[in-house]
Amino acid sequence: MNTAIIGAGSIGLAAALVCQRAGHSVTVFDPQGFDQKSLSGEIDPRVWALGGQSTALLEDLGAWSPDERVVPYQSMHVIDARSDAKVTFSEPSLGHLVEADWVRNQLLAQVSGSKIHCVPDRVESVSQRGILELQRDQAEADLVIFAEGRQAQTAIASGFEIVDGGYRQRAVVGTLKCEQPHRGEAFQIFTEYGPLALLPLPDHNNQHRVSLVWSLDLETANELQACSVEELASRISQTSEWARGELEFVNQPIWIPLSQQSLKHDSLGCLLAIGDTSHGILPLAGLGANLGFGDVIALKQTLEKHPNAHGDRIARTVARERRFEQRTVAMVMGLFSNVFRSDQPLLQLGRSFALRAADRHATIRSLIQELAG
Numbered sequence: 001m002n003t004a005i006i007g008a009g010s011i012g013l014a015a016a017l018v019c020q021r022a023g024h025s026v027t028v029f030d031p032q033g034f035d036q037k038s039l040s041g042e043i044d045p046r047v048w049a050l051g052g053q054s055t056a057l058l059e060d061l062g063a064w065s066p067d068e069r070v071v072p073y074q075s076m077h078v079i080d081a082r083s084d085a086k087v088t089f090s091e092p093s094l095g096h097l098v099e100a101d102w103v104r105n106q107l108l109a110q111v112s113g114s115k116i117h118c119v120p121d122r123v124e125s126v127s128q129r130g131i132l133e134l135q136r137d138q139a140e141a142d143l144v145i146f147a148e149g150r151q152a153q154t155a156i157a158s159g160f161e162i163v164d165g166g167y168r169q170r171a172v173v174g175t176l177k178c179e180q181p182h183r184g185e186a187f188q189i190f191t192e193y194g195p196l197a198l199l200p201l202p203d204h205n206n207q208h209r210v211s212l213v214w215s216l217d218l219e220t221a222n223e224l225q226a227c228s229v230e231e232l233a234s235r236i237s238q239t240s241e242w243a244r245g246e247l248e249f250v251n252q253p254i255w256i257p258l259s260q261q262s263l264k265h266d267s268l269g270c271l272l273a274i275g276d277t278s279h280g281i282l283p284l285a286g287l288g289a290n291l292g293f294g295d296v297i298a299l300k301q302t303l304e305k306h307p308n309a310h311g312d313r314i315a316r317t318v319a320r321e322r323r324f325e326q327r328t329v330a331m332v333m334g335l336f337s338n339v340f341r342s343d344q345p346l347l348q349l350g351r352s353f354a355l356r357a358a359d360r361h362a363t364i365r366s367l368i369q370e371l372a373g
Contacts, residue, residue: 001025001311004132004141006123006154008034010100011275011292012147013107016116017061018296019143022303027139028111029132030148031122036108037101043069043201044099045173045254047211049186051095054293057300063106071097073200076186081241097186097199097211100289125157128269130311143311145299146273147292150261150280159268165260165280169194170221171213174253175201176233178208179245187243193220196236198244210244212236215258225255266319270311274299274318291325298322 003019005012008030020026028034050058058064075090111118124133132139146155152162182200187210189196194215201209214236216224224232229249237247261280266273275292298321302314309317 001142002140003027003143003145003311004029004123004126004130004139005145005147006030006126007146007148007275007277008032008108008118009147009149009275010104010107010289011296012145013104013111014057014061014063014293014296015145015147015274015299017063017107017110017114018300018303019145020114020116022300022307024143026115027117027119027141029119029121029123029134031120033120034108034111034118036105039069039099039102039105042204042250043175043209043211044101045175045211045251046100047097047199047201048100048103048289049073049095049097049199050103050293051290052093053297054290055096057293057297058103058106061107062110063103065106067102068202069099069102071200071202072184073097073186074184076188077243078188079190079241081189081191081239095186097201123154125154126271128159128271130270141311142270143314144271146271146277147275148277150276152263152273152277155263155271155273155277158271160271160273161264163262163264165262168218169215169258170218170225171215171256171258172221172224172232172253173214173256174212175250176210176212176236176244177248177250178210179247180243181208182210182244187240189240189243191239193217193239196239198240204250208244209250210247212247212253214239221255229253266323267312267315270315272299272315272318274322278322294325295322 001024003024003026005016005026005028008028012028016026016028055064072093074094075088076094077088079086121134124135126132126144130141130144132141132144146152148154152160156162184200186200187198194217196214199211201211203209224235227235229252232253233247233249259280263273263278266278274295276288278295279291298318302317302321306313306317
């Protein structure tokens, strides 16, 4: 079977390796090219909190190995800024913090040693029968997988329809020097402006490091973006209730627009959309990356279960298998956004009850951890 992958991010590359292992002839298209990014010095601000399922997939693909830039974390402490509610998730291998570029580099190394074809061209559109319109040519595939990110330009040109899920926000991410060591614990506090997370990173030059992700309403984001870097770091130190002591940015913070979106359908004929192309959600506990790798796992299982299936059946089966979890996660993230921002007394009581219940009952904690990947 001829399979085309549109997008050479980590999700697209993982899908390419899965299809190639299944015996497909695979071509990956990406106009941005296939060069590995040089990693040195400070950890890049864009990191993922990967759960066990994601790292197991990467390990199976030969794209996961011990590295000084990969940080395992054993616990996650979550509190509510406007009540005394809290919950701690603890497990010997709860997850790993890793740079998104590190993961992509590992996958690129595996792709370069395979028979996968890498084409640095843009695909303009694809018909539901698998005819790819390139800038100067045409190509044909039995299965076409869209993993081009949430902009989904080629997917839209090919007939997919985006459903706007709302929740427009902006997130600030960055790497911070911290006064107190993290000791392998991820910290998250739900503030009235949005969830703020301080995630463990490797020490650098004997100084402690954490990765910041703070999702904010647009009004607050505009206010904070106008601050100096020093003022912003001071605000984060105070808002995090000094969980890691005094904080200081070691590189320029990055501001990222956020929203939730999905596709009306994830499969059209032999076309299949996965990763952020299929589902863009609010960033909480690394759910976006874990959800994308979950799509690749479903693709792998479908190919193993139906080795002789045509492309349209593969696309339809994967879309059906993943739809429930994708919608559930999007709904939960929307509820988190609404409930944890509200000052209404009943919702404050609900927040306290939810976190206390999770803290007291291992079954609830395990369910949340499984959802996170």
